[in-house]
Amino acid sequence: MPDTPPPLAPVELGAYFSLMEVAGLLRHAVEQQLREEGDLSYVQFQLLARLALDSPSGSERMTDLADGVVYSRSGLTYQAGLLEKAGLVERAPSPDDERSVTVMVTAAGRALIERVLPGHVEVVRHQLFAPLSxxxxxxxxxxxxxxxxHMRAAPPRSAGARRRRR
Amino acid sequence: MPDTPPPLAPVELGAYFSLMEVAGLLRHAVEQQLREEGDLSYVQFQLLARLALDSPSGSERMTDLADGVVYSRSGLTYQAGLLEKAGLVERAPSPDDERSVTVMVTAAGRALIERVLPGHVEVVRHQLFAPLSxxxxxxxxxxxxxxxxHMRAAPPRSAGARRRRR
DNA sequence: AACACTTGCTTCGACTTCGAACCAGCGCTA
DNA sequence: TAGCGCTGGTTCGAAGTCGAAGCAAGTGTT
Known part of the structure; x- marks a missing residue:
């Protein structure tokens, strides 16, 4: 039987649990606000925000989106479908690579982000930053x-499954 | 139209995004280890750990468990059912309050926690604490x-819906 | 004691999420 | 250029998650 590793020190435990709990509660709070003000889930918001705010062209490949948002590919397909149905985003085959699909925010998508962003910021400020200097x-x-x-260095999530093939 | 709040400063944005992403990735990593070594989901592990390690009596009421783990009541009912079917916990009506159900870890449950804990600690150490002094x-x-x-002060999640009634 | 209100948990249906299996286009090598 | 592995996306089925509705037991009010 191998040596068991030393248990986590109380300091570590505290940090670990706090981290997970804070993230969970924050996500909950944010999700609620997004749902009320824009009828968006957290993931959908992340996707839209990434396209509208982080991408110069307003478009990205599916896989890159999935990796950026820590999402499985199939899950992304589903969400992209929803967003497209809602008219917030458009999908089109990539010109250079016939396999890949580029997702692009529409004007409506950008407008929606603008609309929910202030509330979003408010929630984050109140929940997360209020007790911090x-x-x-x-x-x-x-x-x-x-x-x-450090964590990003590990293999991206969207592939994951594939590599397990012998 | 009300004043829009000042946007989050870059420092805040960085902290916010890092927090969420780190928590998400860590959860992923931990979940994988738990699945492989003990066939447990993260939530199940949390529930067992709370009972086995945090509770002197090894038992808790359903609602308290739900609140502690940031879980909806219905979700907890489901998971408690799974854990019970696996023989890791037992449910029994509370003696003093006829409505409430007390969940208690079994010996098998404790054994399982002991078995997966070292690996769990390893993952957390490698993923989270490795880059930290x-x-x-x-x-x-x-x-x-x-x-x-600060966040816990807000109303607990397991009630949530109920209070919305006029 | 009878009424309404609250609380604890479960059931139900709808929605997400994931991984495995799949198809199709790309790129390399022979 | 034919073949083979690899990569990008979607489809499908299984599992998890949530909120609304429901039931039973406690609490308080009159």
Whole structure:
């Protein structure tokens, strides 16, 4: 039997649990606001926001979207379908690569993001940042940023399954 | 039209996104390990762990469990059913309050937790704490702990719907 | 004691999410 | 250019999640 690793120190446990719980509760709160003000789920908001705010062209390939949002491919297909049905986004085959599909925000999509963003910001501010000082906020970002990079280095989620093939 | 709030500063955005992404990826990683080594979902692990490690009596009421794990009541009913079918917990009507149900870990449940815990700890250590210094870890916990408290102050999730009645 | 209100849990239906299986286009090598 | 593996997306079935509705037991009011 292999040595069991030393248990997590109380400090670590506290950090770990707090992190998970805070993220969970925050997501809940945000989701509620988005649902009420824009009839969007958190994932849908993420997708729209990424397209509308982070992408210069307002469009991305499906797989890149899936990777960016930590989503399975099939799940993304589903959500993209919903967003398209709602007229917030359009799908078109990519010109250079016949297999891939590019997703693009529509004007309606951009408008919706603009509409829900202020409320979104309010919620995040109240829930997450209210108990933190200016310095605390900065520190939090600086602590988590390297962790984020570290985790991203691992294989992207959208593939995942495929690679398991012998 | 009301004033729109000032947008989140880049520092805040960074902290917010990092937090959500780190939590999401970590959950993914942990879930995978739990699935492989113990055939448990993250939620099931949380429930078992709470009963086996946090509760002196090894038992809790359904609602308290739901609140502690940020879970809807109906979802908990479902999961408790699964865990019971697997022989990891037992449900019994509470002696003092005829309505409420007490959930208790079985020996098998405790054994399973013991079995998966080391691997769990390994994953958390590698994924979350590897890029952090000792001091960083402590700082992270100290930053998030007040936020956690702050968010918990809001109404618990398991009720939520009910209170909306006029 | 009878009434209404609240609380604890379950049932139900609708919606998400995931992974496995699948098809089709790309790229490499022979 | 024929063949083979690889990659991008979708489809499909199984599982998880939630809120609304429902039932039973407690609490309080008159």
């Amino acid at each position: 200016e310095a605390g906020t900065r520190a939090l970002g600086e602590l988590l940023s390297p962790v984020r990079e | 000792e001091a960083g870890t402590r700082a992270l916990g100290e930053l998030l702990s007040p936020v956690r408290e």
